[in-house]
Amino acid sequence: MMVFIDPGHGGTDPGATGTTGLREADVNWDVALKVRQYLQRYGLETGLTRERDESPSQSQRRDRAAAARCLVSIHCNSYNEPSVQGLETYAWPGRHDSIALAWILQESLLVTTARKDRGVKVRNLTVLGGDPPSALVELAFISNPDEEKLLREQWYREKAALGIVYAIKGFISIARKK
Ligand SMILES: [Zn+2]
Numbered sequence: 001m002m003v004f005i006d007p008g009h010g011g012t013d014p015g016a017t018g019t020t021g022l023r024e025a026d027v028n029w030d031v032a033l034k035v036r037q038y039l040q041r042y043g044l045e046t047g048l049t050r051e052r053d054e055s056p057s058q059s060q061r062r063d064r065a066a067a068a069r070c071l072v073s074i075h076c077n078s079y080n081e082p083s084v085q086g087l088e089t090y091a092w093p094g095r096h097d098s099i100a101l102a103w104i105l106q107e108s109l110l111v112t113t114a115r116k117d118r119g120v121k122v123r124n125l126t127v128l129g130g131d132p133p134s135a136l137v138e139l140a141f142i143s144n145p146d147e148e149k150l151l152r153e154q155w156y157r158e159k160a161a162l163g164i165v166y167a168i169k170g171f172i173s174i175a176r177k178k
Pocket of ligand 1: 008009015016024075076
């Protein structure tokens, strides 16, 4: 069984854009490729919900990951108040396995990225509504100038990727095998 990574946005949908023009879709894609590369070093087969610069719908992404062991969706946050910053992770309400995955991701990413802790939140996001345990990470605020700068950096993307990878490895090691 595969681990699935969802690089948020793509194609005609760039996602949020930072004040210096950094596109969320490009950051999500790059981090997703790094995550896949590291997961493969663990010997974990890894699928992506999009294989190139395209923009499948949220339900298409969810459906492509239907048979996976877990799904992690990668995004960057944005808000109309530029001072807002930090890291947050989402899970589907009432899905205890997904909420556990979200907590492990949040704690792992807090260590590797050293961002402000905005906590784990529950929300009915379509991409998270499928069968496998699923969580959506918001790596930092692309609308915050300091965090946009970080999101541009390869070293930051590496740390974000490692945070996600360690969390997934931990999660699937303790999760009941299907
Ligand atoms: Zn997004």
